[in-house]
Amino acid sequence: xxxxxxxxxxxxxxxxxxFAVWMxxxxxxxxxxxxxxxxxxxxxxxxxxxxxNDRFLHALNYCNLLxxxxxxxxxxxxxxxxxxxxxxxxxxxxxxxxxxFTILALTILxxxxxxxxxxxxxxxxxxxxxxxIVVMAVFRIAGKSLKTPYLAALAGxxxxxxxxxxxxxxxxxxxxxxxxYLGLSVCPHYLGVACPQWxxxxxxxxxxxxxxxxxxxxxxxxxxxxxxxxxxxxKSLKVVMIWGGVWLGPVLLLLLMLGPNHIxxxxxxxxxxxxxxxxxxxYAVLAYMAQEAVANYGWLQPGEMLDGLALAETTPxxxxxxxxFVGFHGAFRSPGMLNPYVAGILGALLTVWVTFAPCFLWIxxxxxxxxxxxxxxxMNGALSGITAxxxxxxxxxxxxxxxxxxxxxxxxxxxxxxxxxxxxxATADWFALVLAALSFLAMKHVKLDMIPVLIGCAAIGFIxxxxx
Numbered sequence: 001x002x003x004x005x006x007x008x009x010x011x012x013x014x015x016x017x018x019f020a021v022w023m024x025x026x027x028x029x030x031x032x033x034x035x036x037x038x039x040x041x042x043x044x045x046x047x048x049x050x051x052x053n054d055r056f057l058h059a060l061n062y063c064n065l066l067x068x069x070x071x072x073x074x075x076x077x078x079x080x081x082x083x084x085x086x087x088x089x090x091x092x093x094x095x096x097x098x099x100x101f102t103i104l105a106l107t108i109l110x111x112x113x114x115x116x117x118x119x120x121x122x123x124x125x126x127x128x129x130x131x132x133i134v135v136m137a138v139f140r141i142a143g144k145s146l147k148t149p150y151l152a153a154l155a156g157x158x159x160x161x162x163x164x165x166x167x168x169x170x171x172x173x174x175x176x177x178x179x180x181y182l183g184l185s186v187c188p189h190y191l192g193v194a195c196p197q198w199x200x201x202x203x204x205x206x207x208x209x210x211x212x213x214x215x216x217x218x219x220x221x222x223x224x225x226x227x228x229x230x231x232x233x234x235k236s237l238k239v240v241m242i243w244g245g246v247w248l249g250p251v252l253l254l255l256l257m258l259g260p261n262h263i264x265x266x267x268x269x270x271x272x273x274x275x276x277x278x279x280x281x282x283y284a285v286l287a288y289m290a291q292e293a294v295a296n297y298g299w300l301q302p303g304e305m306l307d308g309l310a311l312a313e314t315t316p317x318x319x320x321x322x323x324x325f326v327g328f329h330g331a332f333r334s335p336g337m338l339n340p341y342v343a344g345i346l347g348a349l350l351t352v353w354v355t356f357a358p359c360f361l362w363i364x365x366x367x368x369x370x371x372x373x374x375x376x377x378x379m380n381g382a383l384s385g386i387t388a389x390x391x392x393x394x395x396x397x398x399x400x401x402x403x404x405x406x407x408x409x410x411x412x413x414x415x416x417x418x419x420x421x422x423x424x425x426a427t428a429d430w431f432a433l434v435l436a437a438l439s440f441l442a443m444k445h446v447k448l449d450m451i452p453v454l455i456g457c458a459a460i461g462f463i464x465x466x467x468x
Contacts, residue, residue, distance in 0.1 A: 180385015
């Protein structure tokens with residue numbers, strides 16, 4: 001089916017229509033944050049034109065600063081922009097639920113038989129297709145966002161800092177914001193025509209793209225006469241009370257009823273803490289989580305965390321959903337009076353609850369202020385710098401995903417203080433590389449939609465791994 005990239009922006013979107021799209025995204029959200037962000041950009045920005053590229057990246061800027069899965073929070077943010085709280089809930093929950101049930105089923109299978117080879121064979125072919133989607137997304141986002149050589153340089157520096165020097169993400173964002181402010185706000189304001197054009201560019205071009213204001217969400221917010229998206233103290237207090245209670249209420253109840261030493265109380269406390277420190281996504285905290293789960297709590301055996309991550313990588317949804325693999329095994333191995341499988345399922349569901357409930361709190365509390373900040377002309381330079389850095393971040397995720405998906409082993413070499421990944425050609429998956437290249441060509445030049453490409457690659461991968 002050909003892509004519908006050139007359709008005109010709709011005049012409105014019903015909640016039912018949006019619900020169907022969020023469900024579709026939830027079932028197709030493979031490939032970690034890079035693949036998921038690329039998928040949403042293609043479906044929401046390019047194909048349906050529900051949101052402009054600038055507003056999409058503005059929302060992504062905020063989500064990248066939050067603890068937790070940035071792609072799921074981005075879906076929640078856009079859902080909130082479209083239909084308020086119910087839209088955010090629908091988008092955020094549907095992003096999680098397909099992967100949650102898939103991982104839960106595979107975890108039960110793993111706990112009973114330690115055998116998921118057939119399932120992994122089915123998902124094998126998806127990685128090359130997701131890699132192709134990611135590469136296309138990087139080019140599209142960069143082309144629309146890096147409007148001056150200065151912004152392109154900031155994106156390049158952000159990539160180098162994160163990929164080669166493992167610079168913490170908050171440091172990259174903070175530095176990019178300062179450089180963006182100096183180059184795009186301070187320089188043209190104080191130096192005028194003396195400020196080089198390669199830094200600030202054509203201001204009209206840099207600040208807006210033709211047709212941007214015609215995107216659906218831009219028009220919805222422009223016509224928000226009642227101010228339902230505007231932040232107020234009382235609205236913020238209400239959000240904190242409701243969503244803080246949704247998150248921490250069950251935790252407090254478990255502590256009071258079962259005591260702090262019960263397995264469910266330990267799971268609730270540990271993963272509630274994790275939900276506030278998971279900056280940079282799942283991989284940023286995997287080592288700490290694995291160490292605590294194995295050495296401190298005894299929930300996992302050594303090496304089982306990698307098996308859980310393999311399940312999370314080959315199923316839809318955020319990679320941080322690997323936490324339910326840990327929560328399941330913790331309760332499965334300390335079931336008390338319950339059947340071990342029942343105890344494990346309850347442990348997994350509790351883990352998902354305390355991991356993702358805070359995500360809705362962060363979005364519903366902060367998004368109104370972030371939208372208000374978008375119109376702050378003084379901060380536009382800083383936000384443009386951060387947007388450029390996000391392009392570098394997505395490129396960093398994309399290269400990492402490509403190396404991990406296409407090569408079985410990658411060594412690290414140190415060159416002038418930089419850590420340079422060197423993939424081992426002997427471990428290259430040449431079939432997957434060819435499949436990724438064909439997927440890219442099919443979408444780029446043949447204009448095939450991503451769904452038939454994903455389905456075709458999944459079928460080809462299953463046949464290759466099972467019968468050849």
